[in-house]
Amino acid sequence: MQSFSDALFEALRLIIAFDGDLQEIILLSLKVSLCAVLSGAIIGFPLGAWLAVTHSRLRPVLVTLTSAMMGLPPVVVGLVVYLLLSNAGVLGPLQLLYTPAAMIIAQSILVTPILTALTRETISVLHDQYDDQLTLLGVSGRRRLQTLLWEGRHGLLTAVLAGFGRAIAEVGAVLIVGGNINHVTRVMTTTIALETSKGNLAxxxxxxxxxxxxxxxxxxxxxxxxxxxxxxxxxxxx
Amino acid sequence: MADGQAARQSVVSSIEGEMLQIRRGGRMLLDLPSISLGRAACTAIVGPNGAGKSLLIRTLCGLMAADSGRVLWAGSAPDAARRHQVGLLLQRPVLLRRSALQNVVYALRLTGMTAQESKSLAIGALQDAGLETIMEVPAQRLSGGEQQRVALARALALKPDMLFLDEATANVDPASTLVIEQQLSVAMQSGLRLVMVSHDVGQVRRLAQEVVLMHNGRIVEQSPCEVFFNQTNNPVSRRWLAGELLV
Known part of the structure; x- marks a missing residue:
């Protein structure tokens, strides 16, 4: 076992040298998390905006559900995605288990409720403000959602950053569905867990x-x- | 803008309300057997706070539905096809978070214009409003008076037949109010019909040809300005004109 100062020195050396393994792990982490956030945004932006403006009777149920899903435990999400993607699962034929795609799916499930809920909050405020004016201009349906999303672009960027923060720091789900396979599915959080258990603190x-x-x-x-x-x-x- | 308005055919030349009633919490907020607007170039709706003035114009321009009764735009029910023929300028201007120019362009694009056409018309509308120097400024950075002038330029660029104003100059500085009134006068000469809610008697005298006094959700009097201000026999109107509080 290395002492903390040795480990820290070695760690800094690896960062400064931009070690190949380190580089690969960081890039895969970024790729997985960015793809998850992108998927989350594609679903969460329109869904959140729709929840903000709709008078549907389903709204309270969906709002409660998305808010509750913001706190989904990553290991449970990982387990469910694992079951779906395993050979016996519904999505087994896709052969995605232990691939970066499986990790993206798991992280997307974690990030989408965050983006949906934050989008709904942002768009609700804007909708209160713009409802009359947009009605007067005859703006409804999809165009209204597009307008509100564009007007809320700064708030949505904050939501994206929050989602990215959640994804990049997540370990449980990606460990279960990715398997932490060297040079294939190894990301920063899973590597930290593995290397710590092996005693490779640097x-x-x-x-x-x-x-x-x-x-x-x-x-x-x-x-x-x-x-x-x-x-x-x-x-x-x- | 003026060219277009001079040449246009009025689609919504009048707006009527029949048997309009709005109740909230067991209280009758609006109770009008009938009202017809559009005969005068400018009708002012006056009365104390809570009289139902804003409720009336929001109902007439299609922003809210009455509990009972019906609204007619030139004899038929309001429809999406004539949505842009009836405008409303709110007390607090609501502008999108983009430049003054893009706010007007956005509204014009909704009428089916191309990006080029709408930009060219929007520039013209802002120039007519004397706002050429602030075209590219984000709307949120403009003063209250400038924002209201942009909102008016946007409303007029759509070439409405009827424009409602809900105390549109209540929060605006006198210089901006003057510019807005001048612009409205020019638009009226080109055929625009104006219906304004105002607490400013001076403004009513300057712009309106007809006055509707409302109290407790009902119309007390609808008369030409000349009659209302100088010859009215209605006791409630006389009390209001004398500056008494109507309760």
């Missing part, structure tokens, strides 16, 4: 530092965006 710590830096960057981006919007006279909720 790589674990190096990845931990990168993960924390990415997390800080995401938070700085959210804060910077909020500050930019205040300067522009646009509220943080769109």
């Amino acid at each position: 790589l674990a710590l190096g990845l931990g530092i990168v993960l924390v830096m990415l997390s800080l960057l995401v938070n700085a981006a959210v804060l910077g965006l909020g500050s930019y919007m205040r300067r522009q006279g646009v509220s943080a909720h769109g």
